[in-house]
Amino acid sequence: xxxxxxxxxxILSPSQCALLxxxxxxxxxxxQEPISFRTILTTSFYNHSWTQNQGSAWLxxxxxxxxxxxxxVFFYLQPWSRGNFSKKELMKQERDFQTFSITFPLIFxxxxxxxxxxxxxxxxxxxxxxxxxxxxxxxxxxxxxxGSDLVSFQNTSWWPSPKGGNRAQEVCKLLNxxxxxxxxxxxxxxxxxPRFLLGLLxxxxxxxxxQVRPExxxxxxxxxxPGHLLLVCHVSGFYPKPVWVMxxxxxxxxPDSQRGDVLPHADGTWYHQVSLDVEAREAAGLSCRVRHSxxxxxxxxxxxxxxxxxxxxxxxxxxxxAFWLWKHW
Ligand SMILES: *[C@@H]1O[C@H](CO)[C@@H](O)[C@H](O)[C@H]1NC(C)=O
Ligand SMILES: *[C@@H]1O[C@H](CO)[C@@H](O)[C@H](O)[C@H]1NC(C)=O
Ligand SMILES: *[C@@H]1O[C@H](CO)[C@@H](O)[C@H](O)[C@H]1NC(C)=O
Numbered sequence: 001x002x003x004x005x006x007x008x009x010x011i012l013s014p015s016q017c018a019l020l021x022x023x024x025x026x027x028x029x030x031x032q033e034p035i036s037f038r039t040i041l042t043t044s045f046y047n048h049s050w051t052q053n054q055g056s057a058w059l060x061x062x063x064x065x066x067x068x069x070x071x072x073v074f075f076y077l078q079p080w081s082r083g084n085f086s087k088k089e090l091m092k093q094e095r096d097f098q099t100f101s102i103t104f105p106l107i108f109x110x111x112x113x114x115x116x117x118x119x120x121x122x123x124x125x126x127x128x129x130x131x132x133x134x135x136x137x138x139x140x141x142x143x144x145x146x147g148s149d150l151v152s153f154q155n156t157s158w159w160p161s162p163k164g165g166n167r168a169q170e171v172c173k174l175l176n177x178x179x180x181x182x183x184x185x186x187x188x189x190x191x192x193x194p195r196f197l198l199g200l201l202x203x204x205x206x207x208x209x210x211q212v213r214p215e216x217x218x219x220x221x222x223x224x225x226p227g228h229l230l231l232v233c234h235v236s237g238f239y240p241k242p243v244w245v246m247x248x249x250x251x252x253x254x255p256d257s258q259r260g261d262v263l264p265h266a267d268g269t270w271y272h273q274v275s276l277d278v279e280a281r282e283a284a285g286l287s288c289r290v291r292h293s294x295x296x297x298x299x300x301x302x303x304x305x306x307x308x309x310x311x312x313x314x315x316x317x318x319x320x321x322a323f324w325l326w327k328h329w
Pocket of ligand 1: 046047048049050
């Protein structure tokens, strides 16, 4: 499993990463991906006296922390969610998040008419940092109103989003007055966050670098039309996420393969399906091919077998017959 190994390996020890053969590095698209840690606070404003907070933290697409908005306590969803931070440092982060979750909504409540906000509305704050292999980490902080970008933070200042209009300008003007707060934010996203992220990657290494082999099987979808079959290739339970699935005839990729999204299972593994609409008489000789880092360079094949095909064709014929009978009754 080169791709994800290379990725974490390089982030944890860039100097050793330089020793990896170029062929491994350049052949993995995954390797180029940055990795991020972010906390999200979502506040729902119902009326002038009623707001509700939800908080969480994520390593890319994996949730690492939950948050109890009543007690202000984080819960640790992975055994390694504490990274390498001490109890004291974690408690400080918890306190800061709690304070922020109380004071931040007040700013919006106090400017409802000035910023022309309309109840009920939703404000999301995303704060974190991103690591690119071989580059300095980058901190970020963004605020969205009703699901659209409003303002973002960079270099100790707030900047309006192009689509945020007049409201974004006003929010920036206000937030830029809190110079001391902004210096602290800068330190958090550019110092504390990357340090925590590196510690998290290190503590979770075994889990994050694990390789889980997919299961693959074929099924038929609803017939796309007379004489046509919809072949569906299911690939399930794999980790990490990058996967390549394609309908093939021999060594030839079938460009009409329709890819679904890569969807998460509750256990952190992934599911992907790829379908192909073919004429029934052309279905023989097709196969589904799966490439994944857990397979160690050995592709998985699922050929369209004769039995499978016979059943599919029979089903299509039966459906046709049923339709004919129904029309001529
Ligand atoms: C605010 O909204 C809450 C929940 O919808 C409701 O129970 C409460 O009565 C509302 N308060 C005011 C002042 O409208
Ligand atoms: C950040 O701001 C400082 C002072 O305002 C300035 O000297 C520096 O060039 C800025 N950096 C970037 C990347 O914009
Ligand atoms: C945690 O790990 C990071 C990265 O290896 C390191 O920079 C940091 O000093 C460690 N300890 C703490 C308390 O952050």
